[in-house]
Amino acid sequence: MDRRTFLKNGIGFSTLVGTGTAGLSALIPHGLCAQQSQSLPYDLIAIKGGEPDVMFTKGMEALGGIGKFVKSGQRVVVKPNIGWDVSPARAGNTNPSLVTEIIKQCYSAGAKEVLVFDNTCDNWTRCYKNSGIEAAVKLAGGKIVPGNTEGYYHPVTISGGRNLKDAKVHELILEADVFINVPILKSHGGAQLTMSMKNLMGIVWDRGTWHRNDLHQCIADFATYRKPDLNILDAYSVMKTNGPRGVSEDDVVTMKSLLISTDMVTIDAAGAKLFGIDPYDIRHIRLAEEQKVGTAALGNLSIKRISL
């Protein structure tokens, strides 16, 4: 028996005996189940000039508080970018202090538990540790969860996909009541920029398929599958060159900015502008708007700009 059949049988077994919530939900992918939050005062919040945690707090106050997204007793999954075995100064991964603050606020809103994971590129234990995110999660009382093997990922269908028709998604996402996407703004050799939509590559297993079948199209396709309940784009330290891994701290500039939106296309368009690129020059943003994931026309939106 090989490893995969072994694990599959294991999951099947745990379902049979009725103890496996993980196993059970794996069989019932619930796709587009993002809860409809109450109407929000703004489509996009942009904050600058403060520390990451302070900017997040101010931004959420403007949006009506985290309680609009997280209800008592809910299970929250926070997905930062933890892709690389680099120190926080290299800005290859989401800012740890931002992650801590998000988790703290989720708990203050009554979350039952807050879970954090990423399907890393570099070795996962080193990424979790050296990014400072493992410590940041523990500091806030959250749980850091592995995403290192295929066994955690279960097949789903992407009905709105053009090239990408199916994927294997981490079980935490499938079981989450609330999904908070926390990318960091970086340059990227393939996707040009990596922001909220690109960050979702860290919740699936087989990324090679995406690279093989038109990366931009696959990014847009997957964005139709499960919209995060909230997107928080970390632009405190921004990797301007050599992204997404970077070579040295010389790649990083300090922009002290943070964006918050429920719309991935909106936040990515704003992120691109902040970076200095026309959002419509980035194909996956164009495609995602075309596929009705969201809107990149920032001119038509209500934006709250906060300077600290």
Next chain:
Amino acid sequence: MAAFPTLRSLRTLRIIVSSLTVVAVAAVFIDIHHLIPFSLSSNLIAIQFAPAVLKYFFAAGSAVVAVLFVVLLTLSYGRVYCSHLCPLGTLQDIFIWIGKKKYTHRKFPYKKANYRFFYAFTALIILGIVSGSLVLFNLFEPYSNFGRLMTSLVRPLMILFNNTAVIILSATNSFGLARIPLTGPDHWNILFALVFLSGIAGLSLWRGRLFCNLLCPVGGVLSVLSRFSLFKIEIRNDTCIDCGLCERVCRAQCINSREHTVDMAACVGCFDCIGSCPEEGMGYAFQRRNFSVKKEDPSRRRVLLSISTALAATTGFTNTEDTSSAVIAYRAAKKQPIVPPGGRSREHFSQYCTACHLCVTVCPTQVLQPSVIEYGLSGIFQPKMDYTINYCNYDCVECGEVCPTGAILLMVPQEKKLVQLGKVTFVKEDCIVETKKKDCGACDEHCPTKAVKMVPYGKLRLPEIQNEYCVGCGACEHACPTTPRKAIYVTPNAVHATAKVRESKRKEPHEATPEEFPF
């Protein structure tokens, strides 16, 4: 002599020391979660005689201490190493113990060791090492075989057990334990480990420590040394009651109770005889009289000579140094093993690696995998970098930290980051950007030095290679999504080179908080 009651406790001491040793060494090899700090177990590994001797040849340091310690220990007390510090010895003792439990009449009566074969075989193995082939050494050396039994057989079981536990725990919403991907070893390594395990189990059930007195190269060397040991076990004619119990408990078949002789060259120092003697008939005393070594059999030289010639011929045949020019073809590149960082060159690595697979266990990305005969027969089972499984972590030096033989030399991360294991070849015709006219960038994304960098290519971006910065880590190759061949791949350097240091240059100001939002 008043010393006798305390002599009996030597057996207890042996059981304690050997148990601790075997547990510690095994734990290091099957530590799937990397929980044991290597500083804890490193001394036990460092004292393993075979790797220490190899290390001693070129990198003295701690190896001198280890080699001297074992040599002096043997010259003083006989082959106590074989029963106290050798993990394979203890494994055999476990089989012997099980055998005795199951078949109560099992005993190993005195039988003179076949020294002619034993020493000739040891000499042949040593000649092999000297002439650059580790094939026999690696097949029979006890420490590395024990290591391979652990990594090839026990470790996969541990991982399966762990992953089952993860499934059960995830049902209770606990994520403290992580699944571990089962990345190897290949079936040849598993098969050999199974054969070796059956062999060693069979030999020990049949005739006790026969392996140690017939095939083991460490045993061979220590056996010669133990002939000169200061302390020798003896049967005391004045107190012996001729019950023959010492012979019955002896696992090395070295006690002739009828003649009252103990063959110290075959004795593995388990002290069972002393511990079991009902009277005070066994002694372990300082003896100034030198054991008279029998005159060397002149025919042995001829045998050795002929074997060594045969061996040299074999190594000459397998050690094909085909590094004449850069091998461009993918398959040709894939045929050559990639030597781990710190291995210096194929020659250095292959000459000193005993294939214990400790580095395979500790490698956090599992890019280090056992080979079969990719290094040639003389480098059987030595680890290689396998970029189909993963790539070498840029900042990691763990393999060098644990290698007990010096085949992988320890480097600081700063030094390691400049070691070039190989160079990349980019095949534009196979690249997604060219074949599908779509962006990809997986190689550039993973490259830690930006030796692979995307450059404008019409409306797309195509990889460009600067091999002077390449470290040959295999990140680009591992990430490249093309099938069946990778469009970007590493061709190994037979001798590791040095990559160029990237000049630090800041293109943009450090502080760039926007005055106004650009939207």
